[in-house]
Amino acid sequence: MSLQIVSPTGGIQPLLRADGVSLEYGGTRATHDVSFDVYRGDRFVLLGPSGCGKSSLLKAAAGFVKPAAGSISLNGAPVRGPGPDRIVVFQEFDQLPPWKTVKENVMFPLLMAKRVSRHEASGRAMHWIAKVGLAGFEDAHPHTLSGGMKQRVAIARALAMQPEVLLMDEPFAALDALTRRKMQEELGRLWEELRFTLLFVTHSIEEALVVGNRILLLSPHPGQVRAELNSHQFDLASAGSTEFQAATQRIHSLLFGESVDQDAARVAEARDRSAAP
Numbered sequence: 327m328s329l330q331i332v333s334p335t336g337g338i339q340p341l342l343r344a345d346g347v348s349l350e351y352g353g354t355r356a357t358h359d360v361s362f363d364v365y366r367g368d369r370f371v372l373l374g375p376s377g378c379g380k381s382s383l384l385k386a387a388a389g390f391v392k393p394a395a396g397s398i399s400l401n402g403a404p405v406r407g408p409g410p411d412r413i414v415v416f417q418e419f420d421q422l423p424p425w426k427t428v429k430e431n432v433m434f435p436l437l438m439a440k441r442v443s444r445h446e447a448s449g450r451a452m453h454w455i456a457k458v459g460l461a462g463f464e465d466a467h468p469h470t471l472s473g474g475m476k477q478r479v480a481i482a483r484a485l486a487m488q489p490e491v492l493l494m495d496e497p498f499a500a501l502d503a504l505t506r507r508k509m510q511e512e513l514g515r516l517w518e519e520l521r522f523t524l525l526f527v528t529h530s531i532e533e534a535l536v537v538g539n540r541i542l543l544l545s546p547h548p549g550q551v552r553a554e555l556n557s558h559q560f561d562l563a564s565a566g567s568t569e570f571q572a573a574t575q576r577i578h579s580l581l582f583g584e585s586v587d588q589d590a591a592r593v594a595e596a597r598d599r600s601a602a603p
């Protein structure tokens with residue numbers, strides 16, 4: 327099955343909505359009029375070249391950056407700042423306080439949010455540490471762990487909070503190729519089990535296809551929506567197949583090629599069709 331331009335899902339309320347979002351830094355526009363809807367259980371990927379504003383959009387969804395125009399809402403309510411319903415996993419390995427053990431790191435946001443007792447936080451931390459394959463490393467400090475293990479801790483810490491949306495900003499980009507693949511596999515496994523909602527940023531077309539069920543393609547500086555695609559049929563097992571390679575080529579040409587106008591027209595056509603009474 328080939329890659330399909332998405333037509334909007336009629337009638338279902340999105341969990342996270344970006345509506346005409348323009349982001350600016352000191353008057354310089356990073357994204358322009360970007361709209362997308364993330365539905366519960368989606369693995370929604372923001373894909374585009376360096377500098378197109380992917381991270382900025384993720385930070386806006388997290389509530390760290392306020393749009394200059396447009397809005398972001400969660401469950402229909404405007405996002406006005408960070409909250410425990412949106413937890414971010416960053417690329418940087420130093421996102422874990424080094425003086426805390428693995429278990430203390432996972433417990434920390436739970437205790438900060440004052441949602442659960444210390445006893446409950448401890449139990450939850452052990453549960454999620456085991457889920458990401460780190461049982462036995464509870465008392466280790468981050469500097470004794472590999473990059474992949476640190477990212478597992480960050481994922482455990484995020485999932486322990488049971489956020490409405492898990493936000494991931496190139497979480498595997500600093501890992502070696504084999505570990506990156508392994509982590510993509512683990513993320514897929516966790517999603518199969520838990521069906522959380524994921525907003526994932528990457529500049530790798532292959533990673534977008536492996537991780538996402540829907541992909542938003544952004545043009546370079548300032549980031550604007552080029553197209554939105556369904557990619558649920560692809561996973562690690564299909565990576566390397568003829569269909570996967572064709573999809574990679576297609577996305578490449580949508581991002582950088584000449585067929586953009588044609589595809590944008592098809593997106594607009596699909597939207598018009600679905601909006602028609």
Ligand SMILES: Nc1ncnc2c1ncn2[C@@H]1O[C@H](COP(=O)(O)OP(=O)(O)OP(=O)(O)O)[C@@H](O)[C@H]1O
Binds near residue numbers: 374376377378381382
């Ligand atoms: N804190 C900031 N202050 C000023 N400009 C910023 C800031 N953060 C991002 N920008 C600018 O906004 C634009 C978008 O940056 P952003 O990091 O969101 O893009 P990106 O697509 O995630 O890029 P990359 O893949 O390289 O991380 C870039 O031109 C960048 O220089």
